[in-house]
Amino acid sequence: MRNQAAARPGATDTGLGTWRARLAICDGCDDCGPACVDGVPMSRAEYLRLKRYLASLPSADRARVLSQNKRLPWPGAPSITYVACPFRDVELGRCAVYPARPLVCRLFGHVEWLPCPSGKVSSPAASGVRLFQRYSELELKTFPEWEEIDGAPGS
Numbered sequence: 092m093r094n095q096a097a098a099r100p101g102a103t104d105t106g107l108g109t110w111r112a113r114l115a116i117c118d119g120c121d122d123c124g125p126a127c128v129d130g131v132p133m134s135r136a137e138y139l140r141l142k143r144y145l146a147s148l149p150s151a152d153r154a155r156v157l158s159q160n161k162r163l164p165w166p167g168a169p170s171i172t173y174v175a176c177p178f179r180d181v182e183l184g185r186c187a188v189y190p191a192r193p194l195v196c197r198l199f200g201h202v203e204w205l206p207c208p209s210g211k212v213s214s215p216a217a218s219g220v221r222l223f224q225r226y227s228e229l230e231l232k233t234f235p236e237w238e239e240i241d242g243a244p245g246s
């Protein structure tokens with residue numbers, strides 16, 4: 092789940108700047124990519140943003156990613172399989188909607204319950220629990236569930 096945000100020096104411990112600095116640790120790293128499993132929950136605002144971003148991708152890229160076989164062997168245990176997130180580009184090993192990914196994807200590696208698998212993030216964010224508690228008060232659904240509510244073509 093690669094990061095593209097820039098670190099901002101002098102940020103406070105609870106502010107957005109700290110999160111930018113934290114997320115910069117992930118820059119170019121895809122070690123938590125196998126955690127990109129199907130069924131990621133998101134708010135309606137996140138769904139709409141992701142949908143817009145998806146629509147902005149070149150149609151060939153979008154079709155290539157969405158048509159990939161997402162059933163994959165579990166790393167280190169190939170006899171076990173899992174279904175990857177529909178937005179994971181399993182050929183290139185990256186998130187195809189990275190700038191529009193939901194909050195849970197952004198928090199990966201930075202909160203106690205989603206630790207960094209390679210130990211690059213030394214400690215969980217102090218504000219992570221509070222942030223997620225507030226987020227959990229929103230209505231959260233998967234992308235297909237929001238599509239069904241929206242009456243999207245093909246749903």
Ligand code: SF4
Nearest residue numbers: 127176178179186196
């Ligand atoms: S939206 Fe992107 S970062 Fe989030 S689970 Fe899917 S592929 Fe991974």
